[in-house]
Amino acid sequence: MEFKSINQLKSLLDENKISVKEIAQTYIKKIKEKKDLNIFIYFDENIIDDQVKEIEKLPNNKKLKGIPIAVKDLFCTKNMPTTAASKILENFNPTYESFVTQKLINEGSLFVGKTNLDEFAMGSATNTSYFGNTINPLSNHDIPLAPGGSSGGSAAAVAADLCLGSTGTDTGGSIRQPASFCGVVGIKPTYGLCSRWGIAAFASSLDQAGIFSKNVTDASILLEEIAGHDERDSTSSNVAIPNYSKQLNSDLNGKTIGIPKEYTVDGISDEINAVWDDAIKSLEKKGAKIKHISLPHTKYALPTYYIIAPAEASSNLARYDGVKYGFRAEEAKSLDEMYEMTRSEGFGKEVKRRILIGTYVLSAGYYDAYYLKAQKVRKLIANDFIETFKDCELILTPTAPSAAFPLNEKQDDPIKMYLNDVFTVPASLAGIPGISIPYGKNKSGLPLGIQLLGKHFNEQEIFNAAFALEKDYE
């Protein structure tokens, strides 16, 4: 049995054609069948049963009553352990529920489990997880493919139909790129739209919670639930949250859509550019005006990102020291040794690499040349977008430079791996919202995504255009 959308399942439930318990059983079965894909770090039927009992008591007007949701294991959850896919948080059981997951619980969501990710969200293939790779459900049998990352588990869970929606976080592309690889919708909202409270931090000035779903409507339904101001996060914005799903509108007449020339990059496959062209033509056909634009500082985005994000991470991850919670190396004979051993054994290679980079760029004598300069460039990149958005409502680009690649590829080449973020990172640095929707396939039948970027807090405009484009493949 496959449910196509939140609204479909909700209607079945409202008409008593299915019970919350039956929904739970359906998804438990599916998850068990797809166990080999290693999508979940935590999955426990008992916890699901417990939730069912609670959810059944809720009135039917709860917007997400019984809707199966998977949660990226970076969100702290009270009833399930939270690991950030790291040994250092193995067996960590938060006593608190993140803002975003609490909002979903409040509306009656059924959490099916905690999904795999790159350790502390650092990666682009969900291959740095302490709990092993996640396999892209769209892989053919011979060559397992990466689901993208870091929210690879959450994207794969939707793609494998193990839930109707999932939460992700996006720091430099960690929602949009795996959405593209797995052929699902993924939205990273404006920085500050969703509270970061209760999400293990990677890079505070970039981290933003978002949503994976099967279609644009579901993404809009879920986003309007998890968005909102939170006094406990000083960077959370106090803006009114529109009723995105009710206001969905595929009419693009009068809209101007920018096509940035800097996103035509050498070495990008023709297939990607072909999909991009298709989308441009379709938008034009639907009444939008296409404008060729320039975002001149785009080429500095990747190096800027790989200074700022590790810098913040090196400090954010300092709290994992073995003193208070999580893993502690027991053989240490002094405090310094305890730190060294705990963090050497507790963190994986990629996390350690980024802590080293971050520590270096913040060091005395290097701070001005790296971190401070990167902050200045970040401003320029943000200004590029602000200027551009004076003349257009949206920007259309490819999401990722390739389709899903084989699991073992790029494992040993961090630079090649970092290039995956080339199209997603600029929006992250600017704090603007972006969505990736599946738009066509490559020769091997793998999905390719296109990305729509919008003005700060103008998620509605993004949803509308995505909604319009989505129809091309219905």
Add this chain to the structure above:
Amino acid sequence: MSNFVKGNKYEWEIVIGLEIHAQVKSNSKLFSNSSTAFGSNPNSQVSLVDAAMPGMLPVINSYCIEQAIKTGIGLKAKINNYSVFDRKNYFYADLPQGYQISQYKYPIVGEGKVSIDFKDGSSKDIRIVRLHLEQDAGKSLHDQNPTKTYVDLNRSGVALMEIVSEPDIRSADEAGLYINKIRSILMYLDTCDGNMQEGSLRADVNISVRKPGEDFGTRCEIKNLNSIKFIKQAINYEAKRQIEILEEGGTIQQNTLLFNTNSGKTKPMRSKEEAHDYRYFPDPDLLPLEIDQKIIDKLVKSIPELPDERKRKYAEEFNLSNYDASVLTADKSVSDYFDSVIKSDKALIDSAKIVANWITTELFSLLKEKNIEISNSPISSEYLGKLIKLIKENIISGKIAKDVLIEMFESKEEPQIIIEKKGLRQVSDTSEIENIVDEVLHENQKMVEQYLSGKDKLLGFFVGQCMKKSKGKANPKILNDILKLKLSKKN
């Protein structure tokens, strides 16, 4: 006033700058809503934020910001409308985040100054470089278990103000006066409880020596001193140590030192190789702090009268010396008590100096003996006023008054009642005194003869005898007059 100290070979000048860490008086911490109460059970005042649980975020406590601004105003300092919280990164067991949130490049308060007063009546300004807000760390308890260290996070996240002075201080005594003055201002403002024993006020001392007129020497920093006595000891020891090294031709290594209160010596805290690179950068969890001028203006209006203003008032209105006035105003509760005594009776305005003396000598010694704060004095300001008025009106002598004061301290009774009950009223009735004088002169005729033959000093003897006979109650002035008159008549 020259502060130079003599070494074996040369004269030296000590140069001191202080970093005072003052705990902000606030019910909750700088970035969380946990309580700041002192002395609670370990780890009973720790929120998820204070323990740096994953995904927890700091939120600025606006009350602490107001307290810092008020302090800045009290230090006559520039309040910065724009300030930034930075992370100071280092590992320690009682630092749960692995960084301290502090202010580095853009502190909330800029340049200011405070003035200190010397006994000779002169004053000196000490310039303030800045005041910034930061979090306190927790506490590592090494003495609870032979093989383990325990961590208490109650203090973790408590708001501190770090007040940094220019190197304008030239002696241990000046350092003491400066800290007392800062403490006094903070307590007047009610922005810090000033309790050094509980660690609410601590200081790091930067110290170097130089030959007068030369450039500053290399400095050492003595960390975390929590009493004025130790600060002075540490300064004097460290200055001597540096002078000895320099006079023997050595050089001073810039270093961070700890002061051992048992041995009275300083010793290096860590070697140069271990020196921290704190990797300061703006905390991305917090936005820059922008303060509306209106808020500052409103706080300016809320500032109470500060010690310097009171001091000036005391000098002008009550004719007290600058130093007396500064002693009286140093502690707000003392000054409040003084004010309240003066206010209790208009007649006392002219006797301000006497009131001041009674408070700072007699009352202080009683309070100190019983370890009672003046704000809890068993003798109310009104009753002390009454007692002083009784002296002024010659109803009792100053000497009797001291006994009455002790009685008041114990019984909390009004002086009048004690005097009546014990019959201590001064005898000013001339005929009664005349009788006493006559009796004494009659009983001591030999002495009278000696007096008359030129032994003037015996007058005191007669006064003493008369006083004894009157049980101390005779008005000394009237007694003196009558005695002199009667003796002169015998001539």
